[in-house]
Amino acid sequence: MVNRFEKARDAITATPSLVIDLPTVERNLQRLHRYADEAGIRVRPHTKTHKSLFFARQQVAHGCHGLTVAKVGEAEVMAQVADDILIAYPAIDPDRRRRIAELAKTTMVHVAIDSAYAIAVLAEAAQAAGTIIGILIDINVGADRTGVADAAASLELAQLVTQHRSLRLDGIFFYPGQVWSPAEDQESPLHQIDQKLSEAISLWAEHDLACPIVSGGSTPTAYQSHLIKSQTEIRPGTYLFNDMNTVRAGFCQQEDCAAAIICTVVSTAVPGKGVVDAGTKTLTSDRNVLHPNSGHGHVIEYPAAVITRLSEEHGEIDFSACPNRPQVGDRVTIIPNHICPCVNLQNQVILQDAEHRLTPSTVDSRGMLS
Amino acid sequence: MVNRFEKARDAITATPSLVIDLPTVERNLQRLHRYADEAGIRVRPHTKTHKSLFFARQQVAHGCHGLTVAKVGEAEVMAQVADDILIAYPAIDPDRRRRIAELAKTTMVHVAIDSAYAIAVLAEAAQAAGTIIGILIDINVGADRTGVADAAASLELAQLVTQHRSLRLDGIFFYPGQVWSPAEDQESPLHQIDQKLSEAISLWAEHDLACPIVSGGSTPTAYQSHLIKSQTEIRPGTYLFNDMNTVRAGFCQQEDCAAAIICTVVSTAVPGKGVVDAGTKTLTSDRNVLHPNSGHGHVIEYPAAVITRLSEEHGEIDFSACPNRPQVGDRVTIIPNHICPCVNLQNQVILQDAEHRLTPSTVDSRGMLS
Numbered sequence: 135m136v137n138r139f140e141k142a143r144d145a146i147t148a149t150p151s152l153v154i155d156l157p158t159v160e161r162n163l164q165r166l167h168r169y170a171d172e173a174g175i176r177v178r179p180h181t182k183t184h185k186s187l188f189f190a191r192q193q194v195a196h197g198c199h200g201l202t203v204a205k206v207g208e209a210e211v212m213a214q215v216a217d218d219i220l221i222a223y224p225a226i227d228p229d230r231r232r233r234i235a236e237l238a239k240t241t242m243v244h245v246a247i248d249s250a251y252a253i254a255v256l257a258e259a260a261q262a263a264g265t266i267i268g269i270l271i272d273i274n275v276g277a278d279r280t281g282v283a284d285a286a287a288s289l290e291l292a293q294l295v296t297q298h299r300s301l302r303l304d305g306i307f308f309y310p311g312q313v314w315s316p317a318e319d320q321e322s323p324l325h326q327i328d329q330k331l332s333e334a335i336s337l338w339a340e341h342d343l344a345c346p347i348v349s350g351g352s353t354p355t356a357y358q359s360h361l362i363k364s365q366t367e368i369r370p371g372t373y374l375f376n377d378m379n380t381v382r383a384g385f386c387q388q389e390d391c392a393a394a395i396i397c398t399v400v401s402t403a404v405p406g407k408g409v410v411d412a413g414t415k416t417l418t419s420d421r422n423v424l425h426p427n428s429g430h431g432h433v434i435e436y437p438a439a440v441i442t443r444l445s446e447e448h449g450e451i452d453f454s455a456c457p458n459r460p461q462v463g464d465r466v467t468i469i470p471n472h473i474c475p476c477v478n479l480q481n482q483v484i485l486q487d488a489e490h491r492l493t494p495s496t497v498d499s500r501g502m503l504s
Numbered sequence: 505m506v507n508r509f510e511k512a513r514d515a516i517t518a519t520p521s522l523v524i525d526l527p528t529v530e531r532n533l534q535r536l537h538r539y540a541d542e543a544g545i546r547v548r549p550h551t552k553t554h555k556s557l558f559f560a561r562q563q564v565a566h567g568c569h570g571l572t573v574a575k576v577g578e579a580e581v582m583a584q585v586a587d588d589i590l591i592a593y594p595a596i597d598p599d600r601r602r603r604i605a606e607l608a609k610t611t612m613v614h615v616a617i618d619s620a621y622a623i624a625v626l627a628e629a630a631q632a633a634g635t636i637i638g639i640l641i642d643i644n645v646g647a648d649r650t651g652v653a654d655a656a657a658s659l660e661l662a663q664l665v666t667q668h669r670s671l672r673l674d675g676i677f678f679y680p681g682q683v684w685s686p687a688e689d690q691e692s693p694l695h696q697i698d699q700k701l702s703e704a705i706s707l708w709a710e711h712d713l714a715c716p717i718v719s720g721g722s723t724p725t726a727y728q729s730h731l732i733k734s735q736t737e738i739r740p741g742t743y744l745f746n747d748m749n750t751v752r753a754g755f756c757q758q759e760d761c762a763a764a765i766i767c768t769v770v771s772t773a774v775p776g777k778g779v780v781d782a783g784t785k786t787l788t789s790d791r792n793v794l795h796p797n798s799g800h801g802h803v804i805e806y807p808a809a810v811i812t813r814l815s816e817e818h819g820e821i822d823f824s825a826c827p828n829r830p831q832v833g834d835r836v837t838i839i840p841n842h843i844c845p846c847v848n849l850q851n852q853v854i855l856q857d858a859e860h861r862l863t864p865s866t867v868d869s870r871g872m873l874s
Binding site for chain 1: 517518519520521552574575593594595596597598599600618619621622625642644648649650651652653657681768770771772773774775777779781782784785786788789790791813815816817818820831832833835844845848849850851870871873874
């Protein structure tokens with residue numbers, strides 16, 4: 135297979151470096167928007183994957199309808215390029231709600247919440263700042279992470295929201311994070327989710343509550359979004375770069391992976407092993423979602439190699455199934471298991487354009503945890 | 505148990521925040537140096553744990569003999585406070601070796617290597633810069649990560665080093681990373697390591713090669729260092745802060761943990777669960793070394809709680825074994841499994857002094873991967 139990172143691998147100055155192939159990003163963007171346009175669904179990409187104004191601008195240029203973030207620090211950064219931001223997180227502590235209320239002075243902000251506490255404190259913060267915060271009621275559709283249990287519970291919170299003049303009831307939020315089955319097996323679980331959402335929307339309507347936004351989506355379910363008829367927008371993140379999670383689950387091909395770590399083989403002294411300069415502080419210790427024992431990523435030059443163990447700065451690779459072995463000083467290219475936290479570990483990434491020119495780019499909202 | 509983080513927990517502005525209790529750090533420092541002084545062994549602490557000039561200065565003030573780093577970027581930062589730095593890593597790629605040779609103009613630098621390639625390229629880089637780089641030969645004593653196999657192989661590399669006028673043969677390097685057994689069971693494995701090192705030192709002596717530095721050590725073996733008589737210095741890192749890895753392995757008590765993540769409960773909507781604003785981007789996904797199924801850290805306020813699952817920004821906690829449950833908006837304190845990569849995720853930490861005053865402090869070499 136052609137290694138699109140080969141020229142960058144040999145040309146970059148320092149390893150480990152995260153190189154992002156822009157033509158692949160462009161293809162990933164076009165593919166998603168082509169699908170979403172046909173399905174008549176809006177795209178509000180999650181910027182947790184790239185944390186970069188450069189890529190946020192690309193997403194805006196491709197016609198996304200606002201952006202998604204997890205944390206308020208990210209929202210403040212991304213407000214530089216989008217005027218409509220969804221905080222897909224119950225951002226309720228005093229520091230966050232004060233900052234959200236402030237941000238709402240210049241940016242349309244929606245916050246996904248699942249408690250009466252969140253409603254009370256966000257209303258108070260918005261009132262104090264003289265702004266209005268948009269609220270989405272988070273309904274648990276099976277990921278069992280956040281979200282109220284059912285339509286009745288969602289109605290209760292929705293009605294609470296309408297009691298506050300500093301809040302605006304924007305609709306429903308959900309996250310189908312439990313759906314990782316192959317695309318052809320998603321019809322049944324997504325249909326169940328749609329039913330649950332439809333019940334809530336109907337119940338809201340019976341109580342004269344509109345639901346202009348029904349926000350869902352993930353990368354694994356992105357191209358089956360038409361199966362959840364009631365949703366109005368999707369929030370995929372990983373689709374932009376892809377990684378070994380999306381490859382091994384069958385949601386994309388390896389050539390759709392836009393981001394890879396270029397690293398150097400620093401030791402081959404222990405028989406059967408090669409050690410590279412990328413450990414958990416570069417790749418994270420995230421295991422593959424569907425294949426947790428598949429190792430810590432994929433080595434493009436040695437497809438049969440297994441990254442067996444990571445320390446903080448050492449990556450141990452078993453090359454015993456490979457016809458050839460690298461030498462100390464050689465460089466190899468690793469596609470990480472999970473690109474989102476991996477990007478968050480980098481101070482900068484290297485952008486590779488169609489002519490293989492390399493440009494450093496800042497990870498603008500890296501490490502913004504609150 | 506007294507929660508030393510209680511006042512900080514309630515006083516800090518933003519969550520999640522990593523708070524470091526300075527009196528505990530001071531006790532950890534004093535304990536190690538008291539032991540090392542009695543054992544007649546030098547301490548060269550690994551700065552990968554704190555990545556901060558503030559703590560490096562504390563270590564220097566307590567009489568450590570130089571500092572240890574993994575990467576050259578860290579070495580460049582730590583050279584601000586120490587004039588003797590060991591790069592515990594085969595730092596051999598063109599960018600690193602050029603920077604090491606440059607750093608050697610003003611700082612005593614030692615690099616641990618295990619290949620003829622490393623010797624050739626470091627010699628060339630030092631010669632080009634007009635400097636001298638100190639070399640330690642890495643011997644594998646059982647961690648099977650890096651290091652040559654035996655005394656004969658170490659002699660071969662040591663002799664190669666002496667052929668270069670731009671290199672200085674400083675001694676032997678080893679890492680007993682496989683030893684995680686209780687202190688009372690370490691005598692046998694550490695004795696075996698000592699034998700292997702002694703063989704190499706004797707063989708070197710037979711060939712008129714001195715071995716002024718024998719650098720080893722880790723936090724798990726730190727207080728058994730006297731059992732490896734041939735080593736001259738130890739390089740523990742985690743001892744400074746400790747974490748659930750060192751607690752659950754029995755190497756310290758929970759009250760020796762100086763660092764904890766203060767976070768906010770953001771959702772209790774899913775029955776039996778509480779969700780906090782600390783996920784893998786705050787705590788890392790590192791599992792506990794000896795108890796991989798013990799969850800992702802320890803909640804001080806709820807000792808029976810289990811952090812069952814992390815997403816990037818969500819930490820899911822099972823409180824079902826706890827007599828009480830937190831409410832949305834409450835703050836809790838988590839001791840992470842592995843503090844070193846956790847610190848690396850923070851842009852800053854909050855220092856807590858004996859009077860519970862809080863001061864932000866930069867993580868100076870955070871994210872320095874090359």
